[in-house]
Amino acid sequence: MRGRDFISIADLTPDELRAVLATASRLKSEGYPNVLAGQTLALLFEKPSLRTRVSFDVAMQRLGGHTVYLPQSEVGLGQREPVADVARVLSRYVHGIVARTYAHQTLLDLAESAEVPVINALSDEGHPCQALADVLTIQEKKGTLEGIRISYVGDGNNVAVSLAQAAAMAGAHFCIASPPGYRLPEDVMIASEELASRAGGSFRMVEAPKDAVRDADVVYTDTWTSMGQEDSYERRLQAFKDYQVTPELVQEAQPDAIVMHDLPAHRGEEIADEVIEGPQSVVFDQAENRLHVQAAILLMVLGKAAE
Ligand code: CP
Ligand code: NVA
Numbered sequence: 001m002r003g004r005d006f007i008s009i010a011d012l013t014p015d016e017l018r019a020v021l022a023t024a025s026r027l028k029s030e031g032y033p034n035v036l037a038g039q040t041l042a043l044l045f046e047k048p049s050l051r052t053r054v055s056f057d058v059a060m061q062r063l064g065g066h067t068v069y070l071p072q073s074e075v076g077l078g079q080r081e082p083v084a085d086v087a088r089v090l091s092r093y094v095h096g097i098v099a100r101t102y103a104h105q106t107l108l109d110l111a112e113s114a115e116v117p118v119i120n121a122l123s124d125e126g127h128p129c130q131a132l133a134d135v136l137t138i139q140e141k142k143g144t145l146e147g148i149r150i151s152y153v154g155d156g157n158n159v160a161v162s163l164a165q166a167a168a169m170a171g172a173h174f175c176i177a178s179p180p181g182y183r184l185p186e187d188v189m190i191a192s193e194e195l196a197s198r199a200g201g202s203f204r205m206v207e208a209p210k211d212a213v214r215d216a217d218v219v220y221t222d223t224w225t226s227m228g229q230e231d232s233y234e235r236r237l238q239a240f241k242d243y244q245v246t247p248e249l250v251q252e253a254q255p256d257a258i259v260m261h262d263l264p265a266h267r268g269e270e271i272a273d274e275v276i277e278g279p280q281s282v283v284f285d286q287a288e289n290r291l292h293v294q295a296a297i298l299l300m301v302l303g304k305a306a307e
Contacts (some may be wrong), residue, residue, distance in 0.1 A: 001300040005111045005118045009128045009165035010191065014199060016300075017169050021136050023296035024289070032295060035303055036065035039095040044086075044110075045121065046072040046101050047227045051263065051290050052121045052129065056098050059295035065302075068094065078106065087113035096302050102228050117301045124158060124228065125185075129297060130262050131162035133289040135170055138218055140289075141258050141282060145170035146200060151216035151253070152176045153209045154243050154270050155236075156184035159222040159262050164203065168192040171199035177212035178205070179239050209243055216253040219280075220260040221245045221270045237269070245271045250280060258282045 001016060012020070041060050043053055057067045077086055087110045090097055096117045101107050104125035111118040120128050135145055142148050150167050152160050156178045164184060167174040174196065176184060183189075189205060196203040206212050213219055224240040225233045250259060259271075259281045267273040276283060 001297075002303070003117060004301065006128065006297060006301060007107055007111060007118065007120045008126050009131055009162050009169065011128075012169070014169050017132075017135075017166065020132055020293065020296045020300060021139060023299060024132070024136050024292040025140075027295050027299075028289075028292040032059075032062040034064035036060065036063040036298065039065040039302055040093065041065060041067045041298070041302075042070055042090050042094045042097045043067050043121070044070045044075060044077065044090070044097055044099040046077060046099075046106070047122070049100060049121070051287055052098075052100065052294075055290040055294045056121070056298075059291055059298055063295060063298060065095075065298075077101070083109040084113035086110070087118075088115070091115035096298070119297060119301065122158060124226070126162045127158045127262070128162045128166075129290070129294060130159055131166040132297070133286060133293040134163055134220070134260060134262070135166045135172075136289045136293055137260065137282060137286045138172075138258070140285075142217055145172050147171065147173065148218065149173045149175070149216045149254075150218040150220065151212040152220045152222075153212060153245055153249070154178065154221045154240060155182050155224055155226070156188075157222060157226050160184060161188050163220065164188060164192045165195065168196035168201060168203055169199060171196070171201040173202045173204075175204040175206060175212040175216070177207060177209045177243070179207065179243065182236075182239060209245075209249055210252050213249055213252045216257055218258055218260060219245060219250055219253050222262055223264070223266055224270050240270070244269065245275050247272060247274050247278070250275055250278075260286055263287055 100121040104123040193203040224236045
């Protein structure tokens with residue numbers, strides 16, 4: 001991965017996916033080496049963030065490097081100046097760019113013009129760093145990813161896209177329940193089906209949450225209204241009203257199933273308070289793993305001895 005962009009889970013080979021998880025586990029248990037001393041990472045964010053921003057910032061510092069946080073109000077990406085110019089200027093100052101954008105095309109344009117690696121910190125079409133932390137958490141809790149039944153209930157959004165791709169690549173059985181009009185994009189479904197069958201897993205799409213969750217090892221949900229979709233909040237509340245992860249729904253899963261959410265969560269919307277606060281919830285372990293995975297990504301993309 002050294003020197004390469006990381007825009008999508010599809011940019012990784014199955015071996016690279018396993019290597020990132022192994023590196024993250026090693027960093028988590030053995031500590032962080034001081035190998036990125038003298039390196040600087042730009043954190044270019046068009047949207048708000050807690051986990052992604054702080055975990056990249058802290059991971060970079062623990063590895064010996066520095067970050068510069070660049071919110072949209074300062075940079076005016078595509079407004080104060082063209083995306084390509086921002087990419088070319090930053091490439092003269094920093095060793096890598098972590099970018100969170102609305103349009104996925106903005107990320108692609110940044111990557112096209114930058115001379116340093118660009119890492120997707122979430123776009124409207126994917127959240128690959130989140131998905132790596134998610135599969136690391138599942139591997140830790142379940143001992144493996146192969147054959148694990150992962151159910152996602154809700155919007156076929158950026159988080160669902162990257163999770164479907166990572167689960168498929170890792171040989172898990174992935175099933176998503178979404179209402180009509182909010183399903184995963186067609187190309188993601190086709191690619192995930194192919195990837196899963198090659199890795200010994202499977203991919204399914206259903207409408208009823210119970211059909212997805214029955215006998216699952218993992219129950220996952222995310223917000224019904226992603227950043228940038230605020231105008232359709234009321235319409236979405238209506239469309240997803242039967243998709244809340246409730247205690248009754250979780251009972252359909254395996255008794256030892258874990259409940260996951262990338263956060264921020266909206267209690268009483270996509271997830272019931274008793275579920276996110278309940279004994280099966282692993283959301284804060286999952287949030288912690290964002291840190292170890294970001295560090296692994298940085299080592300592999302920026303590190304001198306990276307794979
Ligand atoms: N899960 C996640 O990406 O959170 P932030 O939006 O706070 O970074
Ligand atoms: N789907 C959510 C994820 C937030 C981390 C969003 O894009 O707002």
